[in-house]
Amino acid sequence: xxxxxxxxxxxxxxxxxxxxxxxxxxxxxxxxxxxxxxxxxxxxxxxxxxxxxxxxxxxxxxxxxxxxxxxxxxxxxxxxxxxxxxxxxxxxxxxxxxxxxxxxxxxxxxxxxxxxxxx
Numbered sequence: 294x295x296x297x298x299x300x301x302x303x304x305x306x307x308x309x310x311x312x313x314x315x316x317x318x319x320x321x322x323x324x325x326x327x328x329x330x331x332x333x334x335x336x337x338x339x340x341x342x343x344x345x346x347x348x349x350x351x352x353x354x355x356x357x358x359x360x361x362x363x364x365x366x367x368x369x370x371x372x373x374x375x376x377x378x379x380x381x382x383x384x385x386x387x388x389x390x391x392x393x394x395x396x397x398x399x400x401x402x403x404x405x406x407x408x409x410x411x412x
Contacts, residue, residue, distance in 0.1 A: 295344045296378040297337055297371075300403050303410060309369065309384045332364040340371065340379055355392055359400050368392065370400035380407055 301307040319326035339347045345360050353361045362369040370383045383400040
């Protein structure tokens with residue numbers, strides 16, 4: 294079993310958590326939001342159980358240390374940290390076939406920041 298944590302910047306802000314919280318509020322009145330939220334939690338559980346070995350369609354290696362969790366059109370970049378821990382780094386909504394370069398770079402910046410502050 295793995296541990297999954299969500300990246301927070303140095304001020305404690307987490308766009309991933311904010312997105313999930315916002316989706317949780319929308320889920321009160323929107324069936325689509327409830328389905329998306331449920332799928333996100335299911336994929337987080339897959340990551341906890343199998344790590345990056347969950348394989349396609351749930352998980353895909355992007356480049357370097359960056360992996361992608363793929364519930365619905367939501368995409369969550371994550372990386373292995375240490376001691377069986379994964380860090381959810383960044384979120385975006387898929388609109389193109391390939392992951393946009395700027396989204397990958399944001400995940401890399403978040404990973405770099407996380408690693409520097411986690412020493």
